[in-house]
Amino acid sequence: MSLSNIINQKSYEKIVRTCRRHPVTFVPYVIFSLLLLIAPLGLYWLVSESSLLPYFQTRTGWTIVVLGGSIYYLSCFLFFYTHFVTFHLDLWIVTNDRLLDMEQKGLFHRTISEVDLYQIQDASSEVHGVFPSIFHYGNIILQTAATVPKFTFKNVSNPDQLREEILHLAAEDRKFHNQHNDNTPPTP
Numbered sequence: 001m002s003l004s005n006i007i008n009q010k011s012y013e014k015i016v017r018t019c020r021r022h023p024v025t026f027v028p029y030v031i032f033s034l035l036l037l038i039a040p041l042g043l044y045w046l047v048s049e050s051s052l053l054p055y056f057q058t059r060t061g062w063t064i065v066v067l068g069g070s071i072y073y074l075s076c077f078l079f080f081y082t083h084f085v086t087f088h089l090d091l092w093i094v095t096n097d098r099l100l101d102m103e104q105k106g107l108f109h110r111t112i113s114e115v116d117l118y119q120i121q122d123a124s125s126e127v128h129g130v131f132p133s134i135f136h137y138g139n140i141i142l143q144t145a146a147t148v149p150k151f152t153f154k155n156v157s158n159p160d161q162l163r164e165e166i167l168h169l170a171a172e173d174r175k176f177h178n179q180h181n182d183n184t185p186p187t188p
Contacts, residue, residue: 007093007100016169019092019162021155022137026087033080040069082107092153094162096169099142101151115146117173123166125159142166 003015047056056065089104099120101113120142127138138159142151156162 003093007095009095010097013095013097015093015095017094017162017165019094019153019156021087021090022135022157024131024135024137025155026084029080029083029087033076036076036079037073040072090154092156094166094169097173099151099166101153113151115142115144115151117166117170118177119145120166120170121145123163123170125163127159140166 003009003018009015056062085107086104089102089110091100091102093100093102096117098114098116101111103111103113105111122143123140125138125140127133127136132138132155137155137157140153140156140159140163142153143149144151153159153162
């Protein structure tokens with residue numbers, strides 16, 4: 001299934017750009033997941049150095065260790081998978097007519113918002129911190145006259161360049177809507 005089918009793309013509408021969060025913003029989740037995966041090794045070392053080891057060498061103790069370890073590792077993988085799905089499926093689509101914000105809020109919860117470009121009143125970009133400055137990512141905040149008053153593109157690459165592109169497209173769309181107040185679609 002193509003992206004144009006998901007967003008019900010109009011006949012005159014062209015996708016100008018798709019944006020996702022910068023890959024560097026996912027690195028903390030990878031590091032934290034790796035730490036969670038190696039944490040049981042430290043627990044094993046603590047137990048082997050203490051007087052608790054004989055309790056875990058019984059049949060019941062071993063069953064508890066295997067069951068607890070399985071639950072722990074499945075939880076770690078679920079934690080990583082949930083954050084990966086949320087990271088990967090968050091998507092912003094910029095077309096020549098509108099902006100779409102597809103936000104994945106959990107494994108089974110997604111919100112899709114859209115705004116026409118001519119309704120954008122103000123756009124600002126912000127880059128806060130050392131890593132965003134080094135890797136050139138940040139947020140774009142769009143003020144609109146639509147039912148969704150604020151659109152935020154979180155942690156996107158080159159936010160200043162994208163903000164300029166959106167403002168340019170909004171100006172073009174505003175010109176079109178000022179010329180054609182009868183809502184006729186533009187020709188491609």
